[in-house]
Amino acid sequence: MKRLVVLGGGESGVGTALLGKEKGYHVFVSDKGKIKEKYKEVLIHNEIEWEEETHTEAKILNANIIMKSPGIPSKIGLVQRLVAANIPVISEIEFASKFTDATIVGITGSNGKTTTATLTHHLLKGDLNVGLAGNIGDSFAKQVLERGYKNYVLEISSFQLDDCYSFKPHIAIITNITPDHLDRYDYKFDNYISSKFRIAMNQTKDDYLIYDGDDEVIVNHLNNNPVQSTLLPFSLEKTIENGAYLDKENIKITIDNDQIIMPTTTLSLEGKHNIKNAMAASTVAHLLRIRKQTIRESLENFQGVEHRLEEVLKINKVQYINDSKATNVNATYYALESMDAPTVWIVGGEDKGNDYQELFQFVNEKVKAIICLGVDNEKLLKTFGGMVDIIIETQFMSEAVKIAYKVAEAGDNVLLSPACASFDLFQNYEDRGRQFKNAVRNL
The missing domain is CATH 3.40.50.720 (NAD(P)-binding Rossmann-like Domain)
Incomplete structure (x- = not known):
């Protein structure tokens, strides 16, 4: 045995x-x-x-x-x-995939994986027998054993891909690639990029790779390391013949001359990054022959993901937003980009070698106060101290929220978007997000 x-x-x-x-x-x-x-x-x-x-x-x-x-x-x-x-x-993904002949949609990337996976599952579940697994929910192996779905949407991290060798999703998505987890990759960005591309290493021309055509890291890697897969990029900036692009306020998706058009004005999720997540998910749905009407309705009624730009409460005309899932700088970039009011920003935690420079424009434009929530806040204080009038540090979520309550005025946002891992003060990002929500409800 x-x-x-x-x-x-x-x-x-x-x-x-x-x-x-x-x-x-x-x-x-x-x-x-x-x-x-x-x-x-x-x-x-x-x-x-x-x-x-x-x-x-x-x-x-x-x-x-x-x-x-x-x-x-x-x-x-x-x-x-x-x-x-x-x-x-x-990895579990490699092991379990040997025991199913289901159609697999594998989703990786530095940010947007969970939203894209949850949204893809939401678009498919009305018409198909489909499970959602990987980094979310019940384990993939357990679902293969107990549920035997005909299709799976899997959210897959680079750590899981590192231990995959024969795994071959029929449809792969790379949402984006920005520096993250470099401590596990000898601080070499190229190692991390190669890790993400393992999702396509066994694909053939009969399989599909959906990716962000505006992401220079992905595009350059594909130019230098071609894959066998049929490529379906999505873009906000250019016209795409095979794939998805934004034409004024419509998403246009073309696969083998079969085009569908989706209005972005009715999308339930806000922000440019969510237009990209919707493009990726809708491309999968189009590939798997989901009706246009179903895709459109599902995009309109999707509820979003807990701890990802989740609107918690409005108190005294101040909106409190939980983005605890932002464990790297790029995720916080999306969060700050989507803020449309002066923002009190709660940031900090276990720094993974972060470079905060890409956030400077938003901090200068939108952030009125910074609350550093971490065991060691020195780097944050040094980086942002000169940009805002108020910068305060604390090691307690309840205190961070109380300070934010005092500093914020009617019409402001209070945003928890840490840009760091949570392990210095919390069990995980979910624990951090729930503590934030509880503290807001107790104001």
């Missing part, structure tokens, strides 16, 4: 363990940290062997195959020893 060892007992790990057991593997789950109670119960109920707060190497190095959680860096000693022993180390 083949031995599958799962490193990491979270959503993707436990999903993989269940699918592996069903497919006849002897499964062992090992987590260096604590495994959440709900996942322990699943493992115990399914009689799957597990350990926590340690990695017993004797029980790991005898594996035939290893599924590694995306949070575990490849640089650690244990993973290096597995590689040296020629034991395949793969």
Whole structure:
């Protein structure tokens, strides 16, 4: 019996363990940290062997195959020893895709992945049997085991792609590529770019790559490293023959001379970046033969994603906006770009080697006060101290929101858009966003 060892007992790990057991593997789950109670119960109920707060190497190095959680860096000693022993180390996406012949839409990029994946699923679910997985919701492996959808929309991070080798989505989307997570890529942007393009490495001319045709990083990489896929770019700036572009206030999507036109005036999501997300999602829907009417209606009634430019409450004519999912500078760029009123900006957290320069124009134009929310705010104070009259630091969300309440006047926005990871003060970006919303509701 083949031995599958799962490193990491979270959503993707436990999903993989269940699918592996069903497919006849002897499964062992090992987590260096604590495994959440709900996942322990699943493992115990399914009689799957597990350990926590340690990695017993004797029980790991005898594996035939290893599924590694995306949070575990490849640089650690244990993973290096597995590689040296020629034991395949793969991601959940790679493992689960071997057990389904569903049509897969794989979505990656530095920003907009979650919104584009959720929106794509929303456009397809009326007409198709379709699951939403990857970085969101229930694990892909678990859905392959329990639901057996005919189609999947997968949000896939570069960390997951790094451990993919034969994975081949029929439709791939790269929303954009900007510097992020460079600490995992030897601080080399090229390594990170190559990682994102792994989504298309096994595609053939019968598969599709949808990408931002205005993104110079993507366009340059494609020019120097051609892929086999049929290319369908989307653009706000140029006319596209095969793909999507903006013509005045209409999105025009053409695939093999079959064109559909969508008005942008009725889009439920605001901001230029969301026109791009809508273009990418609608191109998928058009490829998969969803009716124009369905696409149009779905774009109009889409509710958006929690923690992504989420309007929380209006108090004394001040709008509070939760953009906790903005864990890098480019995401915050979109947030500040879409602000149409003087803004009190709450920023900070664990800096991943950020360069804040692209934000300067918006900070000068739109930001009236900055509240730094992090353990170490020195870089923010140094970078923005001269640009705004008020810059304050704190390490408590409740205090940050109270300060914002005092500083903001009628007609202003209060925006939580951290541009940083959350791990210095919070469990994750969801925890950060929920604390923000609770603090606003308690004002």
